[in-house]
Amino acid sequence: MNNFITLKLKITLVLFLCVLTTFAQQEKAGYAIIPQPVKLIPAAGNFEWTTATKLLLAENSESLAPALTELKATFALLKQGKTAANTVTLGLDPSIANEGYTLSVEKNAIVIKAATIQGAFWAVTSLKQLMGTAILRRKQVLQKSLLSAIAIPCVKIEDAPHFSWRGIHLDVSRHFFDLAYLRTMIDRMSYYKFNKFHLHLTDDQGWRIEIKKYPELTSKGAWREMNGQDSSCIALAKTNPDYAIPEKHFKMIDGKKMYGGFYTQDEMRGLIAYADSKGIEIIPEIDMPGHMMAATNLMPWLTSHGKGGQAKDFSEPLCPCKETTFEFAENVFTEIAALFPSKYIHLGADEVEKSSWKNVLECEALMKKEGLKSVDELQSYFVRRMERFFNSKGKKLIGWDEILDGGVSPTATMMYWRTWVPTAPKHAAEKENDVIMTPGEFCYFDAQQDGGSLQKVYSFDPYKFNISESEKKFVIGVQANIWTEYIPSERRLEYMVFPRMLAMAEVAWFKGGVDWNNFENRVQKHFSLLDAMNINYRLPDLDGFTTQSVFVDKGTLHINKSLAGLTIRYTTDGTLPTLQSKIFNGDLTITKPVEFKVAGFRPNGNRGDIYTINYVHQDYIKPVQLSSPAKGLKFSYYPRFYKTVNAIDEKDLTNEGISAAIEIPVAKTAESFATRHKGYFYAEETGIYSFALRSDDGSVLKLGDKVFIDSDGMHTSIEKSAEIALEKGYHPFELMFLEGGGGYTLKLQYKTPSGKLKDVDASVFFH
Structure with a gap:
């Protein structure tokens, strides 16, 4: 028995050292891939990518052609030069896991193998990351400095995702984002191997998708006068221009300046096709029965009391006790089901003002007829009925975790967000419902960031919600959610999403939380890639100082650079730092009260957070005398x-x-x-x-x-x-x-x- 234990310890130690070796290998500059591949073996030398490189499809691998097309686009960023030919071959291999791939880079040949087109896309993504910044800069920027070759380090990779659902959610109702930017978002999702784009298309603040049966939903419901969230953004824009609301989303309607926008069905078809060409599935959400003010203000007959607007805590919901409600909902979802190829439709069903259904004759009659005991069960009645309709269209229903209230059907997929209901994931898994983990504590990217935010996301373990080993199979994935009440612009959106999106990518693909230092080092190398993509990411925190500082005789302001290539600038007159402000070149001695405003700037001019460091003079505070202090x-x-x-x-x-x-x-x-x-x-x-x-x-x-x-x-x-x-x-x-x-x-x-x-x-x- 003792020999057996010793052998087990030796095996465990060897495996542990192998993992550490893999981390060390991937930490090298040439292999800073995010999300981290499951297995990476470095090799000596480089493959020279030139205009002479030949792209080939292996026999019977025609289904992988879109991935080859993706690679061909890189040739536009090269100039004619070397003529020595080398090859890149994509081949179908059914033995590889779904979405998995192998990537072999040798000096004269690159070979990609995958069982699906999605796996081939992710192999191409890893290859692009190995190529570095050269293929990310826009062609017009590189006209005078096009490269004749890109060196790709030799390597062997075997890779496959941990979760099948690796999602990003974007709320386009509170603040609108146009099709051009959604395409940009899709490009960036694909670069980090996300495969689900969840679009929150309707809410109280705006209806964003054309419904031909009800044209007023977009002709009127897509436009609003400025609201309180807009006013807050305008106030914040006085010191941070990223909060400015883009003028392109305003238009004059009946003499009033209105904010909004929407997507026609033809426009959405184009976006769906574009996402598909990048390996990404778009999942639509039409939030019902709550969060429907954009519709109920136009059609108040949809509510229990014949009025739209605000109720006790949330907006007046649809009435689940009227057949006219289901006629409206089914008409809407008939068009949604025909438009979106995804097998999923998200019903929302969160934050419903169920008190609006109390003491309503139609609801009392329905509850009696169906044997329902509470308004929670009325919510469940609505969800189940809509799910049956979804199923009739060949679709599966997703809902926020409130769909558990009053009982959930066995075929619905639950999206968990309410961290204050920690039993919800286990409750759903016990009933064998699929679960997508999006708890706000880790996954709400509209929450303000600080120096600990990135590590917080990286530490997210989707199973740490009392999920048993046998229940893990029902957790099908994770998702980052972006709610846009206070995210009015593309630059503000990028600031809130990056670099947290990189940590979520690793959680979704590799499980994350394995080696923070290794991940942090790879992120440092990705900042230059984000620069090349012109992303307004949040810079790492400056540190070495305390924002409320004191000195007795004299003090010293010390600031650590958080990123190579960063320039630190400061002011002492209360103004915000700009590219013309003084450069912080070394420690400053403090001999009198002073307030510094400090910020880091990237070479492209992007500014990080502004820190206010206030120095005040203070004498040492005298202690108190305690006769018999006790611990605690x-x-x-x-x-x-x-x-x-x-x-x-x-x-x-x-x-x-x-x-x-x-x-x-x-x-x-x-x-x-x-x-x-x-x-x-x-x-x-x-x-x-x-x-x-x-x-x-x-x-x-x-x-x-x-x-x-x-x-x-x-x-x-x-x-x-x-x-x-x-x-x-x-x-x-x-x-x-x-x-x-x-x-x-x-x-x-x-x-x-x-x-x-x-x-x-x-x-x-x-x-």
């Missing part, structure tokens, strides 16, 4: 929703005790709650301390009885930092935290005057 902090728990920490009411207190550090020692927390940690922080030496507080939702940190870090209110996970000058000893400490629902984050780190940033622990807290 006093902890208080309030299971109630609050909007701000000042609203915390001691009458709501239900749990109190001692916590070792910043933790929430409650077996099962309420959906919304507040906490308080109170006691003393022990400063081990006199000097300037840095603290970094990350929370979702609000938090406020007090040190020395004064507010030190204020991150109050409802928000996604964000980090705020500050410095404070402390004398050695005990200092009053209080941390208040709010959780509004949807899963919480609460993390506090600190740095001593002579140390590095680290998590706070039990050694520094007393009461």
Whole structure:
């Protein structure tokens, strides 16, 4: 038995070293492929891609011809030069997994094998990444510097995706994106091996797809006057032009300036064909029965009360108790089913104002007739009836996880998004429903970013929702969702999506979360590719400083460059940094209060986030004297929703005790709650301390009885930092935290005057 265990340990160690070797090999500059291939074996030498390179189809491989066409386009970026011929051959191999491929690059020949055209597309994508930036720059940019050859490093790759559904969702209702940009989006999805493009085509704010039976849905429902979300974007555009609403999406209607746009069915057919030529399937979503104000404002008879507009929490939904509702829905989906080749149609069915169906005669009669006990079951009745209609058209229904309310049919596919309902994925898998994982905590790319966002997405494990081994087969994939209430422009969309899209690509293809350092190194190499594609991506955070800084005698502003080729510029007069602002060339000595505004700039002029660094003078804060300090902090728990920490009411207190550090020692927390940690922080030496507080939702940190870090209110996970000058000893400490629902984050780190940033622990807290 002992020999057997020793043998198992040796085998495990060998496999582990093989994985590390693979990571190290792929980390080399020539092999920075995202998503990471399953198996990559480097080889010596290069293949020279020139206009003389011959592209060939193997015998009986005609189905792979579109992938060959994709490669031919690269010749336009080369000039006549070398004449030595080499070959690229695409061949059909039924033994390879669906969407899988093999790619062999030798000095004189490239051979691609795949079982499907999708697999051939992904092989071509990997080959393009190996080619680097040369094939990504627009031809007009390269006219004077066309290359005669592109060196492709020799390599052998065996690859296949982990998940069959690798999706990107785009909401084109809140803010509209035209066909030209959707094609650009498809190009970028294909480059990172996404295969599903989920278009959210209708919502309260606009109807974006032509329905010939109801032309007013687009002639009127696709256009709106400026709303509150538009006003917010306009205000933000004063300091960030990426929030400006493009003028091309406005037109005058009856003397009013209206915002909007839509796609005709012929235009959508063209887009579907274009996506198909890149290996991508478009899935339409017509959101029902809620989120239908664009239709119900025009057709109020579709609702229970004969009116559109806003109800209690959400807009007035369609009435599931009127046959006229189903006549309308079936007419709409008849055209959608005929237009979109995908076997899937997304019904939405989220955030429905079901209270609008209470005390309605038609609904009471239907519930009695069908034996329904609640409005939740009315929702289920609507979904199941629509699913039967979808099935009659040869389609499968997808819905957001609210389709579980009142019971779900065994053939529906659930798209999980509500992180505050953690049991939903398992509940669906237990019933053998397919599940697509899109939890907001990891997958909502409209959420604001900070320095931890990319790693957060990369850490996403779709199975970590209490999914058993036998239930994993029902998790068919993952998807990033982009809601556009506050994303009005293409540049803002790109900023929110990139580079997070790269992390999601790896989660979807390779499972992700395996080796963050390896992935981060490959992302660093992809920034030049994103530059070549002219993508307005979010630059990595500048660091080395604290935004709220202090000095006693004098201080030093130090800034670490986060990316090679970055130029850091700053101002001290309150204006925003521009390409004409001062360049930060080295540490600056601080001897008086000053406010810096700092930003990094790429060579193409793209600017990263603007950081405000405020230096104030402070004397060391005196400690308090404690006679017999005990380890830990006093902890208080309030299971109630609050909007701000000042609203915390001691009458709501239900749990109190001692916590070792910043933790929430409650077996099962309420959906919304507040906490308080109170006691003393022990400063081990006199000097300037840095603290970094990350929370979702609000938090406020007090040190020395004064507010030190204020991150109050409802928000996604964000980090705020500050410095404070402390004398050695005990200092009053209080941390208040709010959780509004949807899963919480609460993390506090600190740095001593002579140390590095680290998590706070039990050694520094007393009461």
